[in-house]
Amino acid sequence: MAPRLLFRQLFEKESSTYTYLLADIGHPDKPAVLIDPVDRTVERDINLVKELELKLIYAMNTHVHADHVTGTGLIKAKMPGVKSVISKASKAVADDVVEHGDKICFGDLFLEVRATPGHTEGCVTYVTGDGPDQPCPRMAFTGDALLIRGCGRTDFQGGSSHKLYQSVHSQIFTLPKDTLLYPGHDYKGFTSTTVGEEIVYNPRLSKDEETFKDIMANLNLAYPKMIDIAVPSNMVCGLQDAISKV
Ligand SMILES: N[C@@H](CCC(=O)N[C@@H](CSS)C(=O)NCC(=O)O)C(=O)O
Numbered sequence: 001m002a003p004r005l006l007f008r009q010l011f012e013k014e015s016s017t018y019t020y021l022l023a024d025i026g027h028p029d030k031p032a033v034l035i036d037p038v039d040r041t042v043e044r045d046i047n048l049v050k051e052l053e054l055k056l057i058y059a060m061n062t063h064v065h066a067d068h069v070t071g072t073g074l075i076k077a078k079m080p081g082v083k084s085v086i087s088k089a090s091k092a093v094a095d096d097v098v099e100h101g102d103k104i105c106f107g108d109l110f111l112e113v114r115a116t117p118g119h120t121e122g123c124v125t126y127v128t129g130d131g132p133d134q135p136c137p138r139m140a141f142t143g144d145a146l147l148i149r150g151c152g153r154t155d156f157q158g159g160s161s162h163k164l165y166q167s168v169h170s171q172i173f174t175l176p177k178d179t180l181l182y183p184g185h186d187y188k189g190f191t192s193t194t195v196g197e198e199i200v201y202n203p204r205l206s207k208d209e210e211t212f213k214d215i216m217a218n219l220n221l222a223y224p225k226m227i228d229i230a231v232p233s234n235m236v237c238g239l240q241d242a243i244s245k246v
């Protein structure tokens with residue numbers, strides 16, 4: 001039986017952001033979702049959706065990004081009918097706001113929403129679920145909660161090292177060890193990892209919580225260059241930006 005899931009990992013190089021395209025190609029409509037599109041690469045993403053003859057139904061965010069403007073507003077403007085998605089806990093405006101335990105269906109496949117606050121209060125991880133007639137590859141889209149051999153910073157947007165540690169250990173490290181993890185960014189050239197690998201080799205999250213908090217308190221990272229533009233725009237899922245550009 002041919003696999004139902006079509007999966008593509010896409011990269012935006014200025015912010016080192018990953019966007020993910022998933023579709024149920026076993027369904028006659030080929031319904032698709034985009035996770036964390038970036039405004040600068042919306043044309044590329046839309047062209048790919050069209051070339052693959054998919055029907056994009058959701059443009060989803062893992063959180064209110066601080067380093068780039070989400071593409072969800074522009075996509076909605078260019079593809080009427082597509083719905084923006086973000087968590088209720090983010091307090092952002094979107095067509096659909098989701099909570100822990102919700103399922104986002106595309107065709108006969110779905111993504112389960114897991115609340116993973118800590119990088120921001122509203123961060124969620126999207127986890128694949130099995131299709132009706134065959135298992136779906138186990139994958140989790142972690143946004144900035146978990147990065148490969150790293151994690152999201154916790155020094156703004158309601159960040160909390162305690163919450164992030166608890167989120168990752170209770171919601172991500174409890175997934176089967178062979179679950180493939182796809183982060184929101186990578187700054188070192190990695191593309192994916194697994195739960196089993198990160199439990200052992202993550203230099204921050206493999207430690208006890210007190211050591212983790214100490215590491216996070218001493219990262220000394222500069223604020224993202226676009227934070228003052230990105231956060232207000234992403235609180236409306238990029239819609240203001242989309243309206244001004246069309
Ligand atoms: N230099 C970049 C921002 C880099 C940064 O702060 N990345 C965030 C994720 S985007 S909110 C982060 O959490 N990094 C963790 C780390 O350990 O690097 C810019 O100016 O945009």
Ligand SMILES: [Fe+2]
Nearest residue numbers: 065066144152
């Ligand atoms: Fe972030």
